[in-house]
Amino acid sequence: MSESADILVEVRGLEVHFPIKSGIVFDRTVGHVLAVDGVDLSIRRGETYGLVGESGCGKSTLGKAILNLEPPTAGSIVFDGVDIASLKGEELRRERKRFQMVFQDPLSSLDPRQTVESLLVEGLRAHGMDTDKAKTRARLRELMSAVGLPVAALSKYPHEFSGGQRQRVGIARALSVGPDLIVADEPVSALDVSIQAQVINLLQDLQDELGLTYLVVAHDLAVVRHISDRIGVMYLGGLVEESDGAELYDVPLHPYTRALMSAVPVPDPQVEDTREQILLTGDLPSPANPPTGCRFHTRCPWRQETLCDTERPQLRVVEVEGASASHRVACHWAEQIAAGEIQQHEVAPTLVDQGGSGFGVPDVTEPPHQMQAGDAF
Amino acid sequence: MDQTDEPTRRTSYGQRRKDRIDALAAASIDEEPGISLIRSAWKRLRRNPIFLVGLAITVAFVVLAAIAPWIAPWDVTASPLLDKVRPQTNPVPGPEPGHLLGGDDRGRDLFSRLLVGSRQTLVVGVFATLFGLLGGLTLGTIAGALGGWVDSLVMRIVDVLLSVPSLLLAFTVASLAREPSQWTLIIAIAIVQVPIFARLLRGAMLAQRSSDHVLAARSLGVRPWAIVFRHMLPNAMGPVIVQATLSLAVAIIDAAALSFLGLGNPDQRQPEWGQMLGLAQRYISEAPHLAFYPAGCIIVVALGFTLMGESLREALDPKSRR
Amino acid sequence: MIRFVVRRLLQMCVVVVVLSMLVFGWLRSLPGGPVSAMLGERQTPERRAALEAALGLDQPLPVQYAKFMERAVHGNFGVSTKVLPGEDALDVFLSRLPATIELSFLAMLLAIALGIPLGYIAARRQGSYVDTGAVIFSLVGVAVPVFFTAFLLKYSFAVEWNLLPVSGRQSTGVDATRVTGMFVLDGILTREWDASWDALKHLILPSVALATIPFAVIFRITRASVLDVLDEDYVRTAEAKGLTSRVIRGRHVLRNAMLPVTTTIGLQVGGLLAGAVLTESVFSFRGVGDALATAFREKDYPVLQVLILAAAVIYVLVNLLVDIAYAVIDPRIRTR
Amino acid sequence: ADSQRDDGDGDGGGGSDDGTFIFGAAGAPEMFDPFYATDGETFRVTRQMFEGLVGIKPGTAEVVPELATEWTPNDDGTEWTFTLRDDVTFHDGEAFNAEAVCYNFDRMFDQNEAGQTAGEYWGYVMGAFSNDAENSLYQGCEAAGEFEAVISISGPTSGFPTMLSLESLSMQSPKALEEGDANGIAAEGEGFSFPAYADAPVGTGPFTFGEYDEANGTITLARNDDYWGDAAQTSELVFRVIPDESTRRQELEAGSINGYDLPNPVDWAGLESDGNSVEVRDPFNILYLGLNPEANPALKDLNVRKALYHALNRDQLVSTQLPEGAAVATQFMPDTVSGYNTTIEPYAYDPDEAKRLLAEAGAEDLELTFAYPTEVSRPYMPDPEKIYEALRTDLEAVGITVNVKTASWNGGYLDNVTAGKYDAYILGWTGDYDSPFNFIGTFFGNLKENDFGTEAYPWGKTLADDLRAADAVVDDAERGAAFETLNQQIMDEYLPGLPISHSPPALVVGPGVDGVVPSPLTAEEFDTVTVGGE
């Protein structure tokens, strides 16, 4: 955030609330799902910003809101100097060629009735870039080779491709109008492991070639870490931590980030047998009725008597060893936790929903021993 | 011994692979042009005996209807057997050489009338479904595309229409006409179909509206009307087309019922199955075959369309592709 | 739940008022009318005008409607002109209702008792001859006109084999006490078993004829729904638990498959009312449908009005009941 | 289809001593006060319970004494003295006498507004009610003695006293009328609400009212054991309402009814061969093809109308479409009616002549809007559609373009005919009683309002006047001659419409039923019927 010229997207106080309706004769709004609830973030030109979090925490909604595909309830999204959130109709439509989206499910995001060619030409046509037949043709070839598909694929229908190939088509479509920013919503989570890697590599190659800026949404921390320059961790509609990719892994500051990290299984028995695990109790509370104060306090093993349940922590830079100035965290007690001043404790199941009591996690190589949830090894 | 801990080897290994991916990606997409969903559904349908039976019936029916006037052995308005008709002793002349099924109560050749009767039946069925489809498409598209209060309004109207039993509604509409004709019949049946199509299409349109590929088109900046007509409508049409096939059967049965009740075309010069059935009612005790033939024809044709529609539905329903 | 019911009832009131206007306007825009029904060949413009004036039919439509509403508010829906001349139309409806309830009830019972098991069997043996046969049978049932079905039924069961009565509700000479107007029930209540049995025999053929369409629909929905449910993971789970096929069929397959069937049954009530018109006429069964047919033929406007509105109310109420029942059997709605 | 019916098993034989006669009716009676009734189904029931001053000889249309043993008019035919039977009591024990007769007539005359509209037959034959007394045929009734009633009318007419045989003008118990507030009819909404009397009729006939089981559609009448004449043969008479024609037949075949009216001519042979007897009535009706010169001016030309008539192959129509016993009509009334002209020759079927006449009239391209009614079956046209088809084919054969029109009987057909919307249409008439004026007077007697639009013709007024003059002739023979002349004129010079045929309506009774006397007026009395005995 040193140079504002570097910043492509600047999101301030973004909120997306979905009304919950009900009524006797006429529907009234009786509440809101706070899908995104006060997010600030900025994405620099050319970087990959990764967004992680559990299902339902608002990642996709945030991604869509940034593209104004989901109209924000509040807040501003300044894209290269233009506030997208306030744009409407034709203006917004014309602006769209600068930011594109890649979807999670490659099949459902492609119109099953259109050939790849017409899918790709459509974007060009919408922005008046399809004036010259030969040029269009050349552009299509270019796109196909960029995503590693043969030109013959142009005349095929989406259902005739494999999952990975479909995702390539989806990427080609996003690229067709020459965007600066691509929001990729879980671009690989519907794909097989071996195919995932192909698509991740492709995304990286394209970024190198075309200087794209990415916002990658995923629930898989490993995937996000692999491709992101910076990572934001979301919990229940808000960012709880944001930092450079490597640093987040080395110095996770937010208890939720720690738990998330420790939950990801590593395909290495050695690591699996020895690493510490923080088992969270229970599930994500409902975004229609989020907990007061820190949204995580109901599941937090480091929860304190004060502040946590009354005041919502803001993202802030903390003075912790190894944490750089761009590392922000929304935790009242981040410093104390990092310093080991606050110890983990057992979390009782909360009112919000079904909690889980602790379970022993046996170590598979050594005689199993009981472990309390939240006990750090 | 694996390469995992050797970055250099790994890169080259990776590079090798990358090349292969592209080669492979190319290889696995054969050169022939793509097969649309419809074509692949057809491939499945081709092997479905139920569909084939339905198709055979339907095609036979359509072809017969097309060529009926030329192959019918007798002029349907002439009464070659009239001399044999005696109201009490021989109200309906029986079969004889040259008259396969005998005659009707006016001494007209029954077989010829059955053959030619397929035409009006087809016309009524097709046009009623077509008009119903058009009406339903318009309403459904408006409701599904615009949403909001327009949607609510349209759907309330549709609800009211749907809450009246269909035949009763058709009967009501048909009886409103001062002079029954083929067209009042068609309109009456079409109106009954409108809410069905509208609701179906609107549901499918709403599903499309929130689908990823429509979102994708929106994010591409495709103009709203183009999204409606290029993406939403074509994809929402699947269930509608299936319903249209089924509706053809229903339209034929309803048309028969209405002309049976005297609301159809009053002009007997051109035969129609429902009307023939209605006329046969009087002879039900003495000459039930007069009712039997047109009823049989209606049943078979309705069955043809239904079998086709049902198997189409199954073929297009992703759930049934096990 | 109560909010839901109140909401639906309010909606129903709106529907009924709108419908009453539509029906009122519709009937009066029909060609012909009660006057020509009363006068027949003796009709002359003069006599026509006199009769119209006497009946208030010469006044502008809104005035007529206003008068109708005014009377309706006082519980007076106009007197029947032809079905039961001189009787209040609502009373005509009420007096005919028990017969139709009796008939529809048995028809629905038949349709359900046949449709659901057959639908289940057809689904279990999808693609088999049983399945194909049942599907075609149900389609044929829908396509055959009621008068034809009725004729065949009467011909074989009543005339040829003399097993059942041809038409009517009770044999001549059976002296029965009337309590509810539902003859079978009346016989049971008064312990006049013969009368009850006789009335039941009269019910069988018309209810079979009336049941064909709901049977076909219930059969097909059951079949489709069972097919869907059989594909569900929880059925596989139940199999994996080694449960007996009886438990799987009842608790896991049918209980879920019945949900859409329940709604269908409600929707069929509307169809049953429509079907009763033909069936009751053909079987001389003095119910609402027969009254509707007569009223339409003879342009008995007051009765037509009451019958159509009543049908709409019944339809809405039945569907409301179905929705409530649905909520009761589907915990996903009940516990929300 | 042969019925394998077990004859002993019918429900018909049940009940007391002499059995029950169960008759299948096509519709329910409207009420039981014949005065307000208009339809055949009601009259069929009330006929068994009520009698008029004059009656009809069974099996004919001839007038015979009934409650009056004789009647004599004064010289100008305006005062009629009726000598009454002295052995008659009403079902409620009230005595039948001249006072009762006058009570009845005054009751019928003195109707409130609703009653005037509802009391249709009175209005039809008498013209007006007490509030408009000068226009009424009926002028008053006086009891000249206990059993002598004098009825005054405004002028002689062919219809009086025959019209007293009308079911509507039957004698009813004054006490019951009084107690049941018989005149308390009111218009309510679109219908009439009837007084209590309408559900509890009291007459003098061979049967007394039992009950109307509305829920089951049965009307039960019981034998009147105190009947002045021969007591009814069956102890019970039941009418079962069976609207569907084929159901009536099946009920008969199943043995659960003993007879029904208007069997489909198609079924006659089959019914007979199953052991039933089809009783064919003499035709007392006329089917005609109505023409309306106002709707189509080309029809104003007599030659065009004649051409149309020559185009019709009525012999073929009668033999192929109408039941046995039907006859080609030569004039607008059946031959049993006085005033029938036996010398009129039918118009020959001659398409060439038809074409020639059309050409002569310059109407080769004649286009006709020709209509028929649906959802109806009348005694004179069991099947309008079929008759229409035959007529249409004939018309087309001589080069006329026919625009087919239809509407249901009550759903616009009658209205459209009355309103003159069709160029041509088929319609007919069944006589109420034996009077020529009841036929042609009804058709052409009212110049302003008749379906034939005779006002458009130069001779229209003459015809109407002539008809009324003929009707006012007191002497029967003279009057007959006048009507014969008129019939001739109508057919030769006027031809306002084309009389087609007379059809015999039938009624059918099951095996073992005897004593049914078919009436041309379709007015059978069932007291002579016996059931069972096999």
Next chain:
Amino acid sequence: MTQQTHRPSQFGGGSAEPLLSVRDLRVTFQRHGEEAFHAVDGVSFDVRPGQTVGLVGESGCGKSVTSLAIMGLLPDRGNHVEGTAVFDGEDLLTLSRSAMRDRRGSDIAMIFQDPLSSLNPVVTIGRQVTEVMERHQGLSRKEATPKAADLLERVGIPDPKARLANYPHQLSGGMRQRALIAMALACNPRLLIADEPTTALDVTIQAQILALLKELVVDTGTALVMITHDLGVVAGLCDEVNVLYGGKVVERGGRHGLFKNPRHPYTVGLLNSIPRLDAVRGEKLSPVPGSVADNLPWTSACAFAPRCSNAIAPCTQETPQWDGDEVVGFRCFNPMGGPR
């Protein structure tokens, strides 16, 4: 041959007899008018008491079909099963329907992938748990209910008594999966087959469920067949790992051996294509090229050959044979890594 399954002797003593021994399992789908398709093509593996055996592979490689075939849960028609699956001395594949019914749920239990769709939405959790006990242990519903509450408690569902009356939709995803596990454990099965039990769940919930499974295996000595496509899950849980490709086991090993020294190019490819939290950042992944659609038929080639970086001439001409035994082995002409 050196890899030790690290816990075979804890239960069943010595070199325990396999509890389940699958030999040459072959499942062929034959649809009307379509070509026969071998979804499972000669799979063999053993499961010993107390052992956790993993089946890993990409989507469509036949994992689920294998488990369903063992359970006798394949659809009634359109398929053909060959081979043997000996459980406790009996071949499950030839057992009568009713005998198989008796085994299912009592001796062998199964957990499915999607906890919501795998639970009957209109029957209470309690009933769905008790019905197994009623069926197999002859308990009455009344007797079974407290046991069901105990079970729910054991799998970590808080306030189990109240939960018995809940319907599946009233529980969260993790709780539903726990309930499913409770049902599977109701009759103390000796073998538990878990088909991707955590795929539909979030990582934090996945960790909870995996922890639970681990504990159960240890506590009860139940043998566990773990089906997953996630090598990470396998690494943390399994004693023995079978890698499936195109309906055949292409490599097998103890988890330490397999992860450290993978031999089959497919296993290697899989391992290399997973982004790892502990990997050096910025490194490119090395994906397996192509997709399953590129497979060759096993009949005359190695199905993996078209995607294989190590493919040599015989790979496209012959079917590679199993090189190894019931404990370790692979199916490759040109394996990666040095000779063992």
